[in-house]
Amino acid sequence: MNEVKSMGTAVVTGASAGIGALYVDRLARRGYDVILIARDEARLNKVAGRIGEITGRTLTVLRADLNDRADLRKVETLLRTNQSITMLVNNAGFGSVASLLDADIDKMEDMISLNVTALTRLTYAAVPGFVARGDGAIINISSIVGIAPEVLNGVYGATKAYVLALAYSLHKELAGKGVRIQTVLPGATATEFWDAAGFSHSDMPASWVMKAEDLVDAALAGYDMGELITIPPLQDGGDWTLFEAARRELSTKFQQSKPGARYCNPDNI
Template sequence: MTKLLKGTALITGASSGIGAFYADRLARRGYDLIIVARNQESLSRVGEDIANATGRSVTTVRADLGYREDLLKIEGILRSDASITMLVNNAGVGAVEPLLMSDVDAMERMISVNVTALTRLVYAAAPSFVARGHGTIINMASALGIAPEVLNGVYGATKAFVIALTFSLEKELAQKNIRIQAVLPGAVETPFWESSGGSLDRLPDQIVMKAEDAVDAALAGLDMGELITLPSVPDIDDWTAYEAARQKLMPNLSRNIPARRYMEAALASR
């Protein structure tokens, strides 16, 4: 397992909820922080509280990752600040309405943050981490990445992208002393839910996790060396079986002839 070195953690979407708790927990672990979010007032309040409580250096950067100029600013920080040892890709936009009730422009904006911005930040951080010989990239995905039919399918698809990218990053970077993790929480008690057009009041209490518990579980999973962390899943053997089934498919995903069932059906239809 790659040893995590302290330094500076850059956390996006850090003005509330999961991102704010990541900032708190990582500062208490000895990291200095660069915290990023759209709301400067909330961001400054989080930064001041954490700095006072932990004595760590906390730098706030107001940025809306849906805007290219702001995104490029954060990319520049990741490339140029050699103290950064961790990127927490937490910023995201959500949606709960089904496709036929969703605005396609809103879906495009969601893709720009959840997919494009996250990807560009990974591209900014990964080469820098490899050049420095160490680093950690945490990508906030969602349980909906493997259950996209539950709510808005575009949102689920953006999180499926995050999971797929994380698998690829692990294959490419694990031997270069870079730690990779995707976190797949279920419903979490944060302002994110309401901003996505939903309401936690509609959900049973037993399926909604507190944000601090989700972050504590995620960091425990990171400490355990997990590539995929599912804070809500009681039995890790369920994920192991899921992943084993995926691996079993891989040798046969590309062959020079169609599967027999299709060949037989094709012959029968002639």
Template sequence: MDTTTRGKALITGASSGIGAIYADRLARRGHDLILVARNEQRLSEVAQRIRATTGRSVSVVAADLGKPADLARVESILREDTQIDTLVNNAGFGAVVPLLEADVERMEEMIGLNVTALTRLVYAAAPGFAQRGQGTIINIASIVAIEPELLNGVYGATKAYVLALTHSLQHELGDKGIRVQAVLPGATATEFWDVAGMGHENLPAEWVMRADDMVDAALAGFDMGEVVTIPPLQDGSEWTAYESARKAMSGHLTHAAPAARYLQPA
């Protein structure tokens, strides 16, 4: 366990699952913590356990990031507490139902949490990180960011947004002392699946990763300097090839004339 204080990490969705494990791991790496989630009792239990096992300072903020007033409170903490050097955007939820069966109001709530809240927290943290010349932003996305056909399409779209935003943040902030990482978990054994409408027990066992294994792999990827970490992807060269193809094509996306295949005879 690292006894060096490394600043504070603010972690959203920290009352259980991936967020609670990030809290434990970052505390063991020397971070004090600010834990954010809706359920204050569960947050307090996580905080008490981490204090007892690591000796780190842990504070809790009971907040529903889908509510503007609660979100604004957390934004203020990120702007005002200059000891915060790490933001883990973990709060979010998903769905497995197809578009024609999904409740559009619920989909809007998903966009509000997965996209809007995450974006506002990034905007709250990044200027201070840039001014101080150091900071870390970890955004929890999903493999559906690159495989949107797998689950609910709106969920996939929200995670594609998280991945795209992370790429852009790396492009804009990478030379300002800020580390940025997108983590793309596959099926992970957490309560996420119950909220989404299908317990992970219904999935093939060989698909489902333990949450602590996922977080440990994500942090290993971070230590390796990865901007995008996909814990279940066994052959990392597949992602390298995917990114290389994307970047190669990006140089061919601007041209004054339409492509010849679109120029039909009159």
């Protein structure tokens, strides 16, 4: 396994299980050393030990709660100072299926803090070094609810829409600077996510739920294809191409000094 070309070091958040642990496995097999970050150190050690033995790569565990300011700063410092880091996978996050009337606002605030604030701060910590070295990649895990926020909890959908919007901006700013951006939009995936969200994926039709292994392998295939946005459950990529073309066309029609005619009807004044 050591004959695989070294790809530098990848940092994976939310790496103790599910999608994050699978990214650790797949990236190690591709030749990355990996720094695993999550709250549960025992589970991190188990993942690192198993994958390190299989791949022969160097896997390092860093216990951190990204909703804790001191722990978040610790990870930011790592990203700023460790020049071997060539990839950041922002996977840590959680969701909810609760309606506005049923949701705990403190939990919603925690969701925003992890899904948006921590992801943003880690991205901002990693990018300057990537740009200086002319090499690096950011993979952010969003969700299909970033496009379809009506599907689950509205705050969760809003946090994932933020991640999608950030992708476009990062791509524009970093084009030509040697930094790759990819945002992955999973659909329903068989992971522990649903337990934390308050709903079991086993209660959904099996045809809706993707295996986590298939999700990560498809996401990395999209990465290899150079995709900015990767949506593994979308069967026809042409649908996304049409959606993107319509969005970009619409965005060219906003530079106007006067309101649209529909707002200027005297009968409405």
